[in-house]
Amino acid sequence: MRYFALAILLFVVGVYATTLKLDPRPYSPVVRVRTGDGFFMTLVQARAATEKACMEAADDFVGPLARVCPTCVVESVDCSRELAGIDKALAEGAEVPLYRVSAEGVNMALVGPPDLVRERCERIAAAIVAQGMKTAACVYPRPGAAPGGGEAVTK
Numbered sequence: 001m002r003y004f005a006l007a008i009l010l011f012v013v014g015v016y017a018t019t020l021k022l023d024p025r026p027y028s029p030v031v032r033v034r035t036g037d038g039f040f041m042t043l044v045q046a047r048a049a050t051e052k053a054c055m056e057a058a059d060d061f062v063g064p065l066a067r068v069c070p071t072c073v074v075e076s077v078d079c080s081r082e083l084a085g086i087d088k089a090l091a092e093g094a095e096v097p098l099y100r101v102s103a104e105g106v107n108m109a110l111v112g113p114p115d116l117v118r119e120r121c122e123r124i125a126a127a128i129v130a131q132g133m134k135t136a137a138c139v140y141p142r143p144g145a146a147p148g149g150g151e152a153v154t155k
C-alpha cells in the first residue's frame with residue numbers, strides 16, 4: 001500500500017511538472033507574405049510572452065491583409081522562440097542588405113523587382129502612418145545604400 005501511495009504521488013508530481021512553462025524566452029511572431037506583383041515580405045513583430053499572445057499578434061496582421069492586399073498570399077505564420085538569419089536581424093532591428101520598413105513593434109524586409117522595391121517600401125511606411133502609427137520609416141539596405149538612410153514618415 002505504501003508503494004501504491006508513492007506511485008500515485010509521483011504520478012501527480014509528474015503531471016504537474018509537465019504543465020509548467022519553465023522556458024522564460026518570449027515568442028516572436030513571424031509572417032511571410034508573397035504579393036501578386038513579385039514582392040516577398042518577411043514581417044517580424046514585437047515579442048510576446050505566450051504562444052497564444054504571439055498567434056493573436058500574427059492574426060492581427062494577417063486578418064486585415066486580404067482587404068488591404070487582395071493579391072497577397074500568406075506563405076507562413078510562425079511563433080518561434082529561436083530566430084535565425086533575417087528573422088533574427090529584423091527582430092533586433094539590425095541592418096540588413098534589404099529594404100526594410102521599421103515602425104514601433106514591427107520590422108518588415110522587402111524583396112522584389114529592383115526598380116520598384118524602394119518605392120513600395122516608402123509607400124508601405126506611409127500607409128502605416130496613415131493607419132495611425134506615430135512613425136514608420138523605409139530603411140535602405142546598407143551595401144550600396146542611399147546616403148543618409150531612409151526617410152521617416154511622421155504624423
